[in-house]
Structures are given as structure tokens and as C-alpha cells.
Amino acid sequence: MKYKGYKAVVKFNEGDDCLVGKVINIESPTAIVFDAQSVTELRTEFHAMIDFYLQTCKEKGITPKKPMSGQMTIRMSPETHASLLSTAHTQGLSANKFINQAIEQRLQS
Template identity: 45%
Template sequence: MDYLEYKGYKGTVEYSKEDNCLFGKVIGMSQDVILYEGQTLDELRSDFEAGIDDYIAGCIAEGVEPRKPFSGRLNLRMPSELHARVASLANSTGTTINDFINKAIIHELDHHCATS
């Protein structure tokens, strides 16, 4: 699936059969919602970019920092036994749990991309 991208924000591209239009929303924004639509891809992209520009302008007007999608913080839940195993292995290799999990995720993503 392709996405629209603008100023570090990524948005979906979807089609509504019922409304006969394209629509989408910016992904990774857990507290703010940015929606857009259009009859053509050019209209969709234009509304997407305008929505982001409006969001940023609104934040600036209110004196708040615009949120970026995917803050880099992830609350991960796992069984306590797995947590203990990860902590033990991370400690034995001289790394943090966070670094260990990041490396494991990168390894899995690289493996997935190589087989796709």
C-alpha cells in the first residue's frame, strides 16, 4: 500500500464506493485526527497537504508544539517470563532491554523485507 507523505506526516489513501470519492487520514497521530478527501488523486493530495498545514498553523496559533506521528515511544506488553528472558539476555550482552528489543525488531523487519 502506498501512502501520501508531506512534512514528515504519512496518510492513507482509501476509496469510498458509497460516496465515490477518495479519502484518508494521517497515521500515527494518537491524539489528533487529520482527515482529507478528494475526487482525484491530485485533489486528495492537495487536501492532505492543506490539512497538515492547517494543523501546524493551528498549533502555532495556540502556542503548542505540533505532534509528530509515531513519537518513538511504544508501550509493549509481554508475559513476565518473556520479560525476564529478554532482561537476562540483554544484561548478559551488555545492552539495555530497549536496545535489545530494537535490534530484534530491526532483524525481523530486515528478514521480512528480504523475503517479500
């Protein structure tokens, strides 16, 4: 689910027999979580939670955490950079695709 640049993942909570959503693309000390009985209700709750979060930040004079864009700069030695490009090319991948696959594999282990 996406709304105003924020993304949420949805899981089914068997114990409570409901859908539970959690905003995933902001760094926040407290999670933004919401639940509902149907997809339509869940979407409404998601929008309401984001709107509430943004309004609360405005009222408190706090800058809201911006959604992560998915872009970041990675610094590495020239030797590592050359090795990365060579290995990615050998596998028929762009450097970006190679790095993404390596990170995803590492996060799953």
C-alpha cells in the same frame, strides 16, 4: 502519502464515490481526515490539512504532535531477551525483524 513527516492512508469510499485520506502516524484526540475526487486533489487536500494543523497549533501556542518515527525502546527481562535472540537466529531473522513480524501478526489477529 507523506508530507512534512506525516503519513496518511487512502481508501476509496464507494458510497460517496471519493478518495478519503487519514493521517496515521500521530497520536491525536481528533483524526485528521480529508477527501477528494482525484489523487492530485487528495494530495493537495492532504498538504492543506497538515499546513492548517501546524498553523492552528502555532496560533494557539500548542506544540503540534510530532509524527511517530517508527523507533521505540522495548524493555524485557534478560531471559526473554536471550530467548528472543535465539529464536530469531534459528529462523534466520534479526531480532528487529522477528519483533516486527510478531507485532504485525498480533495486530492482524
